[in-house]
Amino acid sequence: MMEHNTDDDDRSDRDRTRPSSRRGFLAASSTLAASALAGCTDMLPGGGGETSGSELSVGDFRGSGPLVEQRSAPEGTSIDDLPDLSGELTMYLGGGESGLYLDLIDLLEQIYPDFDVSPQQDSASNLANRISVENNAGNTPADVFMAVDAGALGSVAQDGNAASMSSEVTDPVRDAFKDSEGRWVGFAGRARAIPYNTNELSASDVPSTVAAFPETSAFGDSFGWAPSYSAFQSFVTAMRVIEDDETTRQWLQSMQDLGVTTYDNEFAVSNRVADGEISAGFANHYYSLRVQSDRSSAPIDLAFTEGDAGALVNVSGAQILDGTENKELAENFLRHVLSAEAQEFFATRTYAYPMISGVEPVGGLPTIDELNPPDIDLGELSDLGGTVDMLREVGVL
């Protein structure tokens, strides 16, 4: 959905008070000029081997713009410390945003001339369905599946179509963001958040649990969601797991009674919040950063709930598909995806939460440790069907 060129006058008198308990997180930036990457372009030592291609620096992996201010160099396993990539991989990339992953793949192909990826892009659920249908008919040609939604990876794993990875690959990632049997691993985090319009509300107006939302009069006829979006459905599924079906159904019903507006996707929700069409909504955190990056004076900030389904942190992740003949190369590739440089890429170009401890999130976002996500295994969020049924029953979908 489009946003419009509303020349909202820059309200310098915005309420910047931040109660320590419920603070807004996005630093308003005054300019879209690409920040110079002074001091953080330390060249990586070249691999030294004859096979290594062009030498790239952290700066090549890092994004630019107002949200990527002076950052310290990423820490973690550097690409230099990993074995060279060499050979061909067929890769399914799920979700439109995965177009950005192509840039990372291009960088890796530059470093390793002998490394070659054949990508196929579609929505994450289409590709999960496709892998299932391909295996019904024969064998999927894909070696690796990268998706913007762990649910799609989980369903492929449940169908028995994913191989287990060695701990060497998955070790840097905390348990909450990977499959216990190593059948998928997260590489970029996406936190559920509440974007709100700072002209309409202040951070303290947003309750700390979604259970209190239906009683929040400020949200009445002025709240948005995108129920057909997989991340929203994962959130509802999490609520069903944490609470129970009846509670979830009632909550959905009372949100309906509150007068929620339905949008096509959460970028639209975030843009409409910035426009003031709604005062708040449900969306993944990075959409608001994107809105800010596009429109630096947009009156939008993020609030997070605490310890409930609304605070779920989901991941973009990857898995190696069963029956691949390139398992070793695929594992090595995923180690590259979890390297310091690649994590810096995800943090600064897609505004995602890095999955390794040595890299910080951008733009004044709280770290994962500061967030208070529910204690839940992402693998438990596989019953999307039940959630879709419920959303339909209540008339949300």
Added chain:
Amino acid sequence: MATGDRDRVAEQSQGATTERSASRVLSGVAVAITLLVLSPLAWLVLRAGEMDTARAIELLTSQTTIEVTANTIVLVGSVTLLSALVGVPLAILTVQTDLPFRRFWTVTSALPLVVPSYIGAFAFVSAFGPQGHLSDLLAPLGVEQIPAIYGLPGATLVLTLFTYPYIFLTTRAALLSFDGTIVEAARSLNHTRWEAFKRVTLPQILPGIAGGGLLVALYTLGDFGTPSIMKYDVFTRMIFNEFGARRIDYAAVLSWLLLAMAVVVLAIESRIEAGRDGAYVSRGARRPGEIKLGVWKLPATLFCGAIATLGLALPIAILLQWLVRGGVGYSDAGRPFQLGFAWNSLTVAAAAAAVSVVVALPLAYLAARGDSRVSSLPDRLSYVGYAVPGVVLGLALVFLSLKYVPFVYNTVFLLVFAYVVRFMPQAVGTTKSSLLQVDPSYVEAARSLGYPPLTAFRKVVLPLVAPGIAAGGALVFLTTMKELPATLMLRPLGFETFVTYIWRVQESGYYGQAAVPALVLVVVSGLSMLVILGREQQNGA
């Protein structure tokens, strides 16, 4: 009996035999093509069969399914009706009246067909949505709220604006080819213009209107993008949600219901067409007298202008705005657009168009020349593929190709096959209508000169129907250029086209980068539209 006579008799009986075997071959070919086109349905049977019967019945009779079915019927009905109310007057204005700048309005009235409806829907929301440009313009005037664009009205409006050209084009073709002398005769019997239209013109052009209406209705039935942007709950959205929840069997069961609706639409259209007496429509030797618009000249021009503004100028203006606003830099949205993507689009679309017209010929010939209901069955059945949502078709072909012909998997051949399955009916329609305008006595004359059937067809029929075939090819070409879901699923690895690129950058919200390829797509498609209109030149428009 003289020897010469005997020879002639022998020749004639031999001729009859070739005639019979030729039509048998033709029927065989048509049946084979139909089976191939319907093959994806085999997968749907398989998947739907995996679902527990009780559960399937529960799903099909659920409150939601019933409501969504009703919504879908209302949308298909209103879009088809409204498209006729826009398309038929435009066709009459541009063919039969003294409207100023007729050629210009002909082009603008046809062009909205080249705008992908998902782009059209975006344009409408950003222009007329709450917080859109219109409300921004009206806000200083104290207008607090404009009527909501979302829901049934918005979905109907957008789909109508971007599909009415089907009816416009088919109706124009019918108007251009019917015999004006009949109207003159009716007028000389003291009928008013309106009565003459009702009693003479309308029955003659009704099959044309119905043919276009069929394409509009089936397109609306299978479209997902517009209703979803307009927040109107229809069947395709329910199917899409099931795929999203990874319940392929549910989606398959629901797809059957969608196909059942498509069959109902086809049956209705058949009825209308059956009302026509005789297969042969005489080709107008002369045009009926031009209708003088008089005081209606200005309103008529305004009507053409309003439709062109909404269906063509508005989406292009929005695309230009995306371009100017640009948004974030290229480095932020993945690989930038390359000319190679355009080349890919053009080549697969051209291949799909070429294959479609070849495949459509036998079906159309049978339907036009056949003397029984059975002979038009292949033509009817081939339309089913047009109503199948692209995602369903894509998964079906993934399964069938990998299982039975793995060497075509992930190749351009499979992609082109999918396009042919989806869009070939458009070529069948135009080819059939031009075949109906060929006087069968020409063929008989050629046969009596001793030409074998195929040669007679090549020398006599083909030159006459070539414009119709070209128009069919152009329709297939430009709908292929716009097609998204099957393209995403079936393209070869790393194969990008206009639409896959536009999908990617739009999906991740980088509209600025969708602008150039979308504009180029509209321009290139617009050029192929000129082929369709060029065909009319030969008809003496």
